[in-house]
Amino acid sequence: MNMKQSGNRDFIIIIFLFVILACIACNNKKENHSAHQNPVMPSAVNELPGKAVVSSQRTVRPIIDSINTTKNINGYIVPDERRTNKIISRIGGRIEKIHVKYIYQWVNKGQQLLELYSPEISKYLEEYLYLAKQNETSLLIKAKEKLLLLGLTENQISAIEKSGKVPHTLSVYAPQSGYILPADETNERLNKMSPTSPVAGGMGNMPSTNQDDRVAVNNRLREGMYINKDQVLFTINDLQKVWGIMMGSVEELSTVKQGDAAILKGIGNKQIKAKADFVEPFFDKGQKFTRIRLYVDNADNVLRLNSIIEAEINIQGKPLMTIPASSVIDLGQRKIVWIKTGNSGKNNIFSAREIKPGGKVNNKIVVLGGITGTDEIAEQAGYIIDSETLLK
Incomplete structure (x- = not known):
């Protein structure tokens, strides 16, 4: 009876050792596969005390940039009043x-x-x-x-x-x-x-x-x-220069200012350069609008009075802090970046920080708060994921 129990115990030990060896082999295979799939990040991301992570991730700094945008608005052509001569009796x-x-x-x-x-x-x-x-x-x-x-x-x-x-x-x-x-x-x-x-x-x-x-x-x-x-007898204008009167909602044209460049479209195959020289609020039938006056050269006489035109206005944005869109992790109502807080050998130490975004333009995220221009952040935030740190 004792010999039979001893044989069963040896069999169980052998099975247990076989399972351990199989698990070790699977883990080694998984690590080798991960290293092959992510050659950019050869070092594993290890969690350190204080909710920080270590990674060889490259860092970038926020930049101050003027982000220019374009708006397409419609309008019509009127005479340039500065070139109008009224003959009065x-x-x-x-x-x-x-x-x-x-x-x-x-x-x-x-x-x-x-x-x-x-x-x-x-x-x-x-x-x-x-x-x-x-x-x-x-x-x-x-x-x-x-x-x-x-x-x-x-x-x-x-x-x-x-x-x-x-x-x-x-x-x-x-x-x-x-x-x-x-x-x-x-x-x-x-x-x-x-x-x-x-x-x-x-x-x-x-x-x-x-x-x-x-x-x-x-x-x-x-x-x-x-x-x-x-009494006005005649009004004469050579129409060598005309005005383009453009209309739009206050929200749509709130950032347009005097001096912004514009291009008139829809005039055959030509594109005519213009400039916004006057921006004014306009109230009509209980609604508020923004009216823009474009000064346009018409030496070729291709623009006719009262003709409908479309203008693309280049809006010069204010200087804003921007970071690459790849540096931000989107958690719905929260936006997270990884801030470099120190070094660990050849690697960097990062900690998560929430930012206040201001929108995305040209694959860049406008940052309104949360970081400064001297902070270094991870360029590819998607490679550094610590769910406990982010969601806490």
Whole structure:
């Protein structure tokens, strides 16, 4: 009986030794396989007291970088008001002949636009010719200054003085080359009274110049129409430079500022460079918007008024601290990096630290807090995982 029990004990010991040897062989095979799969990290990551880990992981420092982004917004083309010249009537009168037939007609500098009959200017011209015949030099100079202030040119005055006769009509000429644009409706007003209504001031049948007696009409002048003093007759702009008016939500364009570069798209195969020169808040129908004015060169005349355009604006970001996206472990609501805290031989000692991220741009993570610019962090955080340290 004792011999039988001794045999069973030996058999159990042999089985136990066989199991131990098998486990040791499996562990060696697993370690060799891990070393083969991860040649970048030949040394194992060992946990040290104080929740730190040792690794040969390479480190990087945070950098301060200005992250530029782009925004695509839509808008339309309007004239550059700085190049607009408004021809304003300095006297009242009746249009006898108009030489501009339609809106957006091109006119050259010095081109005749219309012929105007005005009893008021005729009276001043008669005074000027009388003083010229009497050789009243001092009074003649003052009379000439008055005519110049009323819009007559030096050439017109000289021609009238040479002829010795007061012309029936006076011509209005274009002060610059450009397109005839629609006049501002607030300035394009005519008298609602009939042309035969009597008025004061020795103007015969001229309509009243009272602003309250004017009504808004379309932008086209007509022959036989009476015009008033200070009324806009024509608006001229050469459209060599135009404005692109871009609109967007306040949130979308909150970081756009004056000087940001832009590129206009959708104009055939061309891309036109522009610049944001004015950014303003805009309120319409109970909603807030941001309106951006782009200054655009249009020397080739490819941009038409009121045409729809798309602009890509390059937004220059503020200097921010960034780190590689590979240095961050995402735990949902928490973001972790490994900070180098010391050395252990040829390896580095790392400890986990939570950061406050500000978003991801161009494979970089913006860091708003948690680390400083002098900290060294693991470049590949995914190779260093200590679940107890991270989740505690």
